[in-house]
Amino acid sequence: MRTDVFKDFDLESFRFEDKNYLTCLIDEFEHYEMKRAIEKAKVGVDLSDCDEEDKIEFEAICLDSKEKLFKVVDKIDKNTLVAFDTETTGLDTKTDKMVGFSFATDNEKAYYVPIAHSYLGVTDQVDIDDAIEAIKVILKAKVVGQNLKFDLSLLYNQYGIEEVVPFADTMIMAWLLNAGSKVGLDALAKKFFNYEMKPFKELVKKGETFANVDIESATFYASEDAWMTFMLYGALDRAMSLASIDHLKEEAKNVEYPFINVLIAMERRGIKLDIEKLKSLQDMLSKRVEELTKEIYELCGSEFNIKSTQQLGVVLFQHLGLKGGKKTKTGYSTNEKVLNSLKNEHEVIPKILEYRSTQKLLSTYAQPLLKLAKKDKQNRIYTSFLQTGTATGRLSSKDPNLQNIPVRSELGRSVREAFIAKEGYKLLSIDYSQIELRLLAHFSKDKALMESFKQGLDIHMATAIKLFGEEEAEAKRSYAKSVNFGILYGMGAKKLSDELGITSKEAKEIIKAYFEAFPTIKSFLEKIQEDVKKIGYVETILKRRRFFDYENATGMQKASFLRESVNTVFQGSAADLIKLSMLEAESYLKEEQIDGAMLLQIHDELIFEVKEEIVQEVSLKLKYIMENIMVLEVPLVCSVSLGDSWGELK
DNA sequence: TGTGATAGCTCG
DNA sequence: GTACGAGCTATCACAC
Numbered sequence: 001m002r003t004d005v006f007k008d009f010d011l012e013s014f015r016f017e018d019k020n021y022l023t024c025l026i027d028e029f030e031h032y033e034m035k036r037a038i039e040k041a042k043v044g045v046d047l048s049d050c051d052e053e054d055k056i057e058f059e060a061i062c063l064d065s066k067e068k069l070f071k072v073v074d075k076i077d078k079n080t081l082v083a084f085d086t087e088t089t090g091l092d093t094k095t096d097k098m099v100g101f102s103f104a105t106d107n108e109k110a111y112y113v114p115i116a117h118s119y120l121g122v123t124d125q126v127d128i129d130d131a132i133e134a135i136k137v138i139l140k141a142k143v144v145g146q147n148l149k150f151d152l153s154l155l156y157n158q159y160g161i162e163e164v165v166p167f168a169d170t171m172i173m174a175w176l177l178n179a180g181s182k183v184g185l186d187a188l189a190k191k192f193f194n195y196e197m198k199p200f201k202e203l204v205k206k207g208e209t210f211a212n213v214d215i216e217s218a219t220f221y222a223s224e225d226a227w228m229t230f231m232l233y234g235a236l237d238r239a240m241s242l243a244s245i246d247h248l249k250e251e252a253k254n255v256e257y258p259f260i261n262v263l264i265a266m267e268r269r270g271i272k273l274d275i276e277k278l279k280s281l282q283d284m285l286s287k288r289v290e291e292l293t294k295e296i297y298e299l300c301g302s303e304f305n306i307k308s309t310q311q312l313g314v315v316l317f318q319h320l321g322l323k324g325g326k327k328t329k330t331g332y333s334t335n336e337k338v339l340n341s342l343k344n345e346h347e348v349i350p351k352i353l354e355y356r357s358t359q360k361l362l363s364t365y366a367q368p369l370l371k372l373a374k375k376d377k378q379n380r381i382y383t384s385f386l387q388t389g390t391a392t393g394r395l396s397s398k399d400p401n402l403q404n405i406p407v408r409s410e411l412g413r414s415v416r417e418a419f420i421a422k423e424g425y426k427l428l429s430i431d432y433s434q435i436e437l438r439l440l441a442h443f444s445k446d447k448a449l450m451e452s453f454k455q456g457l458d459i460h461m462a463t464a465i466k467l468f469g470e471e472e473a474e475a476k477r478s479y480a481k482s483v484n485f486g487i488l489y490g491m492g493a494k495k496l497s498d499e500l501g502i503t504s505k506e507a508k509e510i511i512k513a514y515f516e517a518f519p520t521i522k523s524f525l526e527k528i529q530e531d532v533k534k535i536g537y538v539e540t541i542l543k544r545r546r547f548f549d550y551e552n553a554t555g556m557q558k559a560s561f562l563r564e565s566v567n568t569v570f571q572g573s574a575a576d577l578i579k580l581s582m583l584e585a586e587s588y589l590k591e592e593q594i595d596g597a598m599l600l601q602i603h604d605e606l607i608f609e610v611k612e613e614i615v616q617e618v619s620l621k622l623k624y625i626m627e628n629i630m631v632l633e634v635p636l637v638c639s640v641s642l643g644d645s646w647g648e649l650k
Numbered sequence: 651t652g653t654g655a656t657a658g659c660t661c662g
Numbered sequence: 663g664t665a666c667g668a669g670c671t672a673t674c675a676c677a678c
Contacts, residue, residue, distance in 0.1 A: 656675105
């Protein structure tokens, strides 16, 4: 049993309010030694009065004049811990306005500063210029927030505030503590303090904004947010220590908090779309959908909603009498795989497949992107990156999601062609080649795999040679590729056989051959699984953790956890590396005053927009940064490509 | 009219 | 009953 977990564990130091932290830790952490330690500790703490202690309260104070505001703000200096939050008319930090802001410097009270409430009979408010002055003072202190990317983005975009690195962000702290848990303020308040936050919906009726809320109600709501953020900072900071993950405080400080500003900058830049191209694509897709609709009705002998899987199932498997097993909860399965297997059974099937893909491009990509691009003067669209959106550490992108723009089909790529560089600039793409397999080589130190990467071989071909011999390797390269992916996903023989269209027995033999060829990979994967079983978590290369409640899981969950844990090591570590690269790339471009900028991240790829004359030179520098971001047991290799549109790249 | 579940499809 | 991680669109059933 490890003992370092107990190192800082001091029974005497627990206070009553720790009860909730402890409960939370017991519930949320599947760190078994930790759990036992906490349970021991609970015995030593008198919890009999805890119900009383649970009722936490605060005082909400409205600062509705310059004098009142600065009387409080003047006491703030650079060492003051301040929780800060803004209230706005909406969620778009480019256009929506600040209605007020709140802050707290202790766990007993919080202040609200009304700025732009707008309703009949509205009382005193603070002038926006005075409010900005106060905010500047607050941002010079140790500022803590819940999702500060939003507040800072608003302040940078519209209120002339200069870039600051936050002292802490409770959403990110909660995510680092447990990436699988809910990280919203309401959920955290409930979890750590058993406290119910006032729901936003009760305050703002539909069709209205925060500006319509009366200042008295707003004062309570906004102050509550700042106060709870202040409280949570303390709780999360302590929870991190209790869970013996103080090193993640450093990771947060060095990586995650500066990274907030990288994301804000990318979100603000957006990426340009070719409106004409998108328009003609949209027209073409619409016409094709119309044609296909008619043809499908004719071939089926009836009109129905092709988009409805239920109706389609009835038509195909009852009216037309095609053979299809009931597979879903609601009826027949009609997914691409099923339809592909019926391709030769009826001539309508290929039409439906084409209808599906065309309709997808139209409704998910062409139409919404065109609509967004038209709204912007420069025809640029702006995504929102989520820093705490995944369990592994990857980013996600939404509204719109720019991480799943089509590339695999030819027609799909035409959507990508609508993403263009602005006049005089080029789009530059640099992507990590096989980063997850390189991490597998790095972690496992498998001689054969390391050697393949050091020699710069085609890794799937090298695997194929190992598995099937020189002669068959070429023909079976795709098998090897599937196996390599499968390894990273924690595959079983069943899925591999499905994937390759071979028997389960053959798949088993391939897997067996793989582990014989790469014995240290086998033992490394087993080590990961042992960790999950014994200590309940796995770690990425930056020591971020993902927890699994293996002990209390059902059989099926246990199997899932083992696969997820294996994948997390590779996917999460890859996410760590590209995050570091993005920080480096951003500071290089800024410090060297390069006429170019980072626009998008798609997991293992970065997209830049760079002035034409210097793009070659800049691409080399960026490639160098990415390839040398960390020294591993194998080289990191990036491939570079550039063009006028995203569709041309790669 | 809004919401949550389901099915399907897009990407790395 | 098992390949990982995401987000968006549309339908459908149900509640208000």
